[in-house]
Amino acid sequence: MTTVISVTNQKGGVGKTTSAVNLAYYLAKSGKKTLLIDFDPQGNASSGLGINKQQLETGTMSDVLLETKVLQEVILETKHKNLFIAPATPHLANTEVELAKASRRFTRLKNAIANTAGYDIVIIDNPPSLSLLTVNGLIACRYVLLPVQAEFYALEGLGQLLETMKLVRKNMNPTLDLVGVLPTMVDGRTTLSGQVHEEIKKHFPGKVFKTVIPRNIRLAEAPSHGVPIGVYDRFSKGARAYKTVAKELLERIAE
DSSP states (O other): OOEEEEEOOSSSSSSHHHHHHHHHHHHHHTTOOEEEEEOSTTOHHHHHTTOOGGGOOSOOHHHHHTTSSOHHHHOEEOSSTTEEEEOOOTHHHHHHHHHTTSTTTTSHHHHHHHTOOSOSEEEEEOOSSSSHHHHHHHHHOSEEEEEEESSTTTTTTHHHHHHHHHHHHHHTOTTOEEEEEEEESBOTTOHHHHHHHHHHHHHSTTTBOSSOOBOOHHHHHGGGGTSOHHHHOTTSHHHHHHHHHHHHHHHHHHO
């Protein structure tokens, strides 16, 4: 059975796409056949895996949402064993507008995934907003993974996201669950990072991953080379952290 995980935070710049790409890579490396769905019009997850968005002849997630193609038709094999991607381009933002008045507009991603077999894990990289796309991502998944930056404003706005999750659980997806909160961009040299980390643990008791993602220049450099951190610099602090979080994630979804 396929496990679907939405990586979500409506705040931008919190390491959401970095987490989606690198966790997908390490899950695939652990032997899980993994599909990463780029559901963000910025298309950064596609770029981060070396996809040339100007030369996508097989289609994108826009085509899937408009139901002109099925999901399997747009999926591309990456250079990494067991890792596949359904790419996105900025056209996805226009597609969202077109979908606003369409029938079944909230369940199109869920239906697309349901009709696609053969993957152990599907990771959805949602846009940094509480949009129609994000609601599609929440309805389509079993679990939400929430990256939270270790900074002062980190917890602002999370109440709105949690409220949206509650509404989705009540009306559209009763099994929706928060698999974990992942502190990102943690700077161990500052008192503030430690304080914010403690606040996050207070707000989400039992849900915070044991491993945090550190501020790491190698993590920031890897996307410009079109590869995950485990390929760019597998001995870096960032690579070791994501590898450990991927193991913990597998343990959590197996419970």
